Structures are given as structure tokens and as C-alpha cells.
Amino acid sequence: MEKLFRILFSCLLLVYSTGQAVELSIQKKSILVNGKEASVYTLEQPDGTWGVRAKKGEDFNVLLKNSINIPTSIHWHGLILPNSQDGVAFITQYPIYPGLSYAYRFPLKQSGTFWMHSHYGFQEQNLLSAPLIIYDPEDASLSDQEVILLLADFSFQSPEVIYQNLRCKKNKGSMDHQQMMSSSDLFDVNYDAFLINYRTAENPEVVKVESGKRVRLRVINGSSATNFFISLGDLKGKVIAVDGNRIKPFEGSLFELATAQRIDIVVEIPRNGNFFPILAQGEGTDKQAGAILASSESAQPPKLQGKVDKKTGAFTNLMEKKLQALYPLKRRPVEKRVEIILGGNMSEYVWTLNGQSWPEVTPIVVENGQRVEMIFKNVTSMSHPMHLHGHVFQVTEIDGVALDGAMRDTILVPPNSTIAVQFDADNPGVWPLHCHILYHLEGGMFTVLRYKDYIQPL
Ligand SMILES: [Cu+2]
Structure with a gap:
């Protein structure tokens, strides 16, 4: 029984x-x-x-x-x-x-x-x-409300045509190439608009919020090829997480968010004022997307512009250097060190990792249990947001300066910069490692990290 x-x-x-x-x-x-x-x-x-x-x-x-x-x-x-x-x-x-x-x-x-x-x-x-x-459930006390903002870059041209043009443009000859390189190293594609939650700045999402309450902005850079400056306008924000991983609170009102990265910012809605625009301007461009936090339902929200007077400058890694993981990796000796040179042959719009272009690549092999350090050295004139699947790494060194940096899955490596990250190899498989600028990925900047003795299913 x-x-x-x-x-x-x-x-x-x-x-x-x-x-x-x-x-x-x-x-x-x-x-x-x-x-x-x-x-x-x-x-x-x-x-x-x-x-x-x-x-x-x-x-x-x-x-x-x-x-x-x-x-x-x-x-x-x-x-x-x-x-x-x-x-x-x-x-x-x-x-x-x-x-x-x-x-x-x-x-x-x-x-x-x-x-x-x-x-x-x-x-x-x-x-x-x-x-x-x-x-x-333990995070519930961090805010009273959340707002999800997914950023995108949009072109009426098909991505296939954009990619063909990128390859042709780079092929036009050294003179043009020089001009192009000096004017637009900050981005590859001239987009028609930037979007937040599928909407342009002129037709923004307006989200109801309450005065005196704390709102957690979950900002996702879902663009194909654009880094964004996130501006809170008059609001002050406290960053509590990047790429889903908690950091020691970091305050500000303007933040850098590279392609594929996420940032969680807590803002308190002031008692004076009705509307609080959140803006995302593309790096090196004069275009922006926007959304509006509204604590009033009676007044008319302000008009936002998709195009502004001034282009932004370049991303730096000043912000990255200040971020500190709330839950860092336990310190232990590195057992496997991998140097990865981010390169490219601009005249053919071919992008490489250690001189190789996908799919003709030699996988990076790690052993289960190893502490791995990957050192990204960018020898190109463009920045590359490097993403590793299936793992979370800690940023441990930027241009020779050691740090107890953020835990991330995507790290932006600026031109002529060297960034080291560490992680524990504890998830056997075959894992993509690639640049998240989708046209760089298509141009070959993709490889795999393979665990020793792991049998690939396909
Ligand atoms: Cu790239």
C-alpha cells in the first residue's frame, strides 16, 4: 500500500x-x-x-x-x-x-x-x-515598476543590399577608402531611423509612471550594428546591472551601451515635472530614438526629434573601467590563456579573429574546469562588441590596468585597445564567440570555443 x-x-x-x-x-x-x-x-x-x-x-x-x-x-x-x-x-x-x-x-x-x-x-x-x-523575488525591493526598452536600428534597404554595398564601398579604391575610414569609423551603416520598442522618436512609446516611485529601466541594445548613448535627460539614474549581472551601483545620466549589451538603470520619478524622455543616440550619428516616462495623463507629452543638431563622439572605455561586479569571480590562477586578435582586411570587408575568417577557423579548445583568460586585441579602426555564448565572463584588464570589472556576456573592444576577460570553463559544448556587429559577423568575425573531447552534435 x-x-x-x-x-x-x-x-x-x-x-x-x-x-x-x-x-x-x-x-x-x-x-x-x-x-x-x-x-x-x-x-x-x-x-x-x-x-x-x-x-x-x-x-x-x-x-x-x-x-x-x-x-x-x-x-x-x-x-x-x-x-x-x-x-x-x-x-x-x-x-x-x-x-x-x-x-x-x-x-x-x-x-x-x-x-x-x-x-x-x-x-x-x-x-x-x-x-x-x-x-x-529577491530583486523585487530594488524598484516599484519596470520599463523594458529594446533598441533597434532600421533601414528601408534590405540587409542583403546593405552587405553588398559595404563590400563594394570598401572595394572602391584607396582614396575613397581613406575618406570613408576617416569619416565613419564609428559605424558602418547609415540607418533611416533608430527605434525603441519598434517606434521612432517622433512616435514614441509613452509609459505611465508615478511620482516618487522608482522605475527600473531594462534597456536592451538589440541593434544590428549601432552603439548607443543612453541619456536620462533631467533624471539621475543608478545602474544596478549590466548584461543581466549585478554591479556595484553606478550613478549618472548618460551611459554607453554597445550592440547586444543590456543595462538596468533605476530612476526615481521626481514630484515636479510630468514627462521624462529617455533618449538613445547612435554613436557617431545625429539620429536618436526615444521613449517617454509620463507621470501625468492630462497634459500633452512633448515632441521628440529623431534627428538632432550634433553628432556624438566615439565611445571610450571610461565607463567600463569604473564598473565593478557585485558578485565577482573567485580569484584563482589562470590555467588557459588565449589571445584573440580582432583584425580585418578593410579593402574586401573581411573581418578576422586571429587572422581567420569563419567558417575556415581553428576552434579555441578549453578543458572542463579550467580558469580561462581571453585577451582581445583590436588592431582595426572600428570597435567590436565581442560575445561569448553559454558563459558569463568578468572584465579583468583594460589596456594594461587590472580591475575587478563587471560580469558580462558582451564586451566592447575599442580600436587599438586590449581587454582581458576571465571565466570558468564549466559548461561543456561548442560555443560561438563572435563580434555582434552583424555585418562583421557575416564578414567572418566568428569562431567557436570547443571543450576538449566534446562531441559536436551536428
Ligand atoms: Cu565587429
């Missing part, structure tokens, strides 16, 4: 833990940019929820359906997950073909602001991305 009860009980437990998968569908979406309609992509649940919200400790349990007419794959950016769930087409899984679904399930070890995006073809350029927020 007791045995029967025990069997019944474990059956009940099994049913409970199986849970209901979140249905997430890859769809087309129509948006309005500069008065013109455009067709882009999105990831939505049946009730219209954009992306996924989940809880730390629970399972990420998603049934992903491809409802568009081309193959795709979706990567869960920043998550520490089993290699088979990483969602990169032809590395850890085959693409999901039109009409088919793919089930993802793994325990969520982290909490914070993450995102998801296509890792197939030029789809991410067509805005195939969405927020992925993981809550920890």
Missing part, C-alpha cells in the same frame, strides 16, 4: 514539474517608420506578450513555432544553458523550417535582463528579436 502511494506521489510530482510550455511564435509585424509602412519580424506569445518572462530557478520551457515562410533559429542571448539549447543554426541545431516547432527546456540559473534574437541569415537585421526577462 505504502509503495503504491509512493508511486502515485512521484507520478503527481512528475506531472507538476512537466508544466505547461510557453508558446512563442516567430511572426511578421507591420510597423511605421518615418511615415512609411515596413514589414519586420517579432516573437510573440498567443496573448500578445513580446518575448518571454520567467523566474530564476524555474524551467525555461518554450515551444518555439516558426510562423514565417523561411527557416530560422533563435538564440537565447546571455543565458547559461545546455549546449544543445543554444539555438544557433548549424552549430547546435538544424534550422526550424516553416510551420515547424522546436521545444526548449532547461533550468534558469540566472536572473536579469536578457534577450533573444535570430541566429540565422540576415533576420536579426529585420528586427527578429525580443526581450527575455528573468525575475528573482
Whole structure:
């Protein structure tokens, strides 16, 4: 009898833990940019929820359906997950073909602001991305409300044409090349508009907030190729996390956010004033996106401009040098040191890691259990946001200065700069390591970190 009860009980437990998968569908979406309609992509649940919200400790349990007419794959950016769930087409899984679904399930070890995006073809350029927020009940006291702001860069030109033009432009000859290099090392593509949550500055999202309350801005740079300066205007902010990882609070009102990075900023809504614009201006450009926090419903929100008078300067790593992890890596000797030269042949728009261009690359091999240091040396005139899948690393050295820097999954390496990061190799698999400027990635700046003796599933 007791045995029967025990069997019944474990059956009940099994049913409970199986849970209901979140249905997430890859769809087309129509948006309005500069008065013109455009067709882009999105990831939505049946009730219209954009992306996924989940809880730390629970399972990420998603049934992903491809409802568009081309193959795709979706990567869960920043998550520490089993290699088979990483969602990169032809590395850890085959693409999901039109009409088919793919089930993802793994325990969520982290909490914070993450995102998801296509890792197939030029789809991410067509805005195939969405927020992925993981809550920890312990974080509830940090703010009274949250606002998710996903940044994007938009062009009416197709990414295929943009890429062809980049290759041709660089080929036009040394004179043009010189001119181009001096004027636009800060960005590759002249976008028609920058967006926050699919909207331009002229047609911004207006979010209701309350005077005296603390709002946690979860800002995600989901752009293809743009670094953004995030301006809080009159508000003062306290950064509490970058790339989903807590840092020691860092105050300011203007922050740098490289492609694919995230920043969580807590702002207190003042009692005087009704509207508080949050602006994101593209590095080296005079264009911006915006959203408005509104503590008044009666007044008319101010007009925001998509184009401003002054272009921004270049990113520096001054902010990065000041960030300190709240939960740093435990100190231990480095057992594997890997130098990675970020290079490129500008005349052909070919980008390289240690002189190699994907897919003709020699994987970086690490052993399970090793403390690994990766030293990125950028010898090009452009900056590169380098992203490692399946791991979180700590920034430990910038241009020869040691630091107890932020824990991240994406680090911007400025021109002529050397940045070292460390992590523990504790997640066996074959993991992409690449520049997140999508046209640099397409131009070859992609390799894999492979665990010794790991058998690649594909
Ligand atoms: Cu790059």
C-alpha cells in the first residue's frame, strides 16, 4: 500500500514539474517608420506578450513555432544553458523550417535582463528579436515598476543590399577608402531611423509612471550594428546591472551601451515635472530614438526629434573601467590563456579573429574546469562588441590596468585597445564567440570555443 502511494506521489510530482510550455511564435509585424509602412519580424506569445518572462530557478520551457515562410533559429542571448539549447543554426541545431516547432527546456540559473534574437541569415537585421526577462523575488525591493526598452536600428534597404554595398564601398579604391575610414569609423551603416520598442522618436512609446516611485529601466541594445548613448535627460539614474549581472551601483545620466549589451538603470520619478524622455543616440550619428516616462495623463507629452543638431563622439572605455561586479569571480590562477586578435582586411570587408575568417577557423579548445583568460586585441579602426555564448565572463584588464570589472556576456573592444576577460570553463559544448556587429559577423568575425573531447552534435 505504502509503495503504491509512493508511486502515485512521484507520478503527481512528475506531472507538476512537466508544466505547461510557453508558446512563442516567430511572426511578421507591420510597423511605421518615418511615415512609411515596413514589414519586420517579432516573437510573440498567443496573448500578445513580446518575448518571454520567467523566474530564476524555474524551467525555461518554450515551444518555439516558426510562423514565417523561411527557416530560422533563435538564440537565447546571455543565458547559461545546455549546449544543445543554444539555438544557433548549424552549430547546435538544424534550422526550424516553416510551420515547424522546436521545444526548449532547461533550468534558469540566472536572473536579469536578457534577450533573444535570430541566429540565422540576415533576420536579426529585420528586427527578429525580443526581450527575455528573468525575475528573482529577491530583486523585487530594488524598484516599484519596470520599463523594458529594446533598441533597434532600421533601414528601408534590405540587409542583403546593405552587405553588398559595404563590400563594394570598401572595394572602391584607396582614396575613397581613406575618406570613408576617416569619416565613419564609428559605424558602418547609415540607418533611416533608430527605434525603441519598434517606434521612432517622433512616435514614441509613452509609459505611465508615478511620482516618487522608482522605475527600473531594462534597456536592451538589440541593434544590428549601432552603439548607443543612453541619456536620462533631467533624471539621475543608478545602474544596478549590466548584461543581466549585478554591479556595484553606478550613478549618472548618460551611459554607453554597445550592440547586444543590456543595462538596468533605476530612476526615481521626481514630484515636479510630468514627462521624462529617455533618449538613445547612435554613436557617431545625429539620429536618436526615444521613449517617454509620463507621470501625468492630462497634459500633452512633448515632441521628440529623431534627428538632432550634433553628432556624438566615439565611445571610450571610461565607463567600463569604473564598473565593478557585485558578485565577482573567485580569484584563482589562470590555467588557459588565449589571445584573440580582432583584425580585418578593410579593402574586401573581411573581418578576422586571429587572422581567420569563419567558417575556415581553428576552434579555441578549453578543458572542463579550467580558469580561462581571453585577451582581445583590436588592431582595426572600428570597435567590436565581442560575445561569448553559454558563459558569463568578468572584465579583468583594460589596456594594461587590472580591475575587478563587471560580469558580462558582451564586451566592447575599442580600436587599438586590449581587454582581458576571465571565466570558468564549466559548461561543456561548442560555443560561438563572435563580434555582434552583424555585418562583421557575416564578414567572418566568428569562431567557436570547443571543450576538449566534446562531441559536436551536428
Ligand atoms: Cu565587429
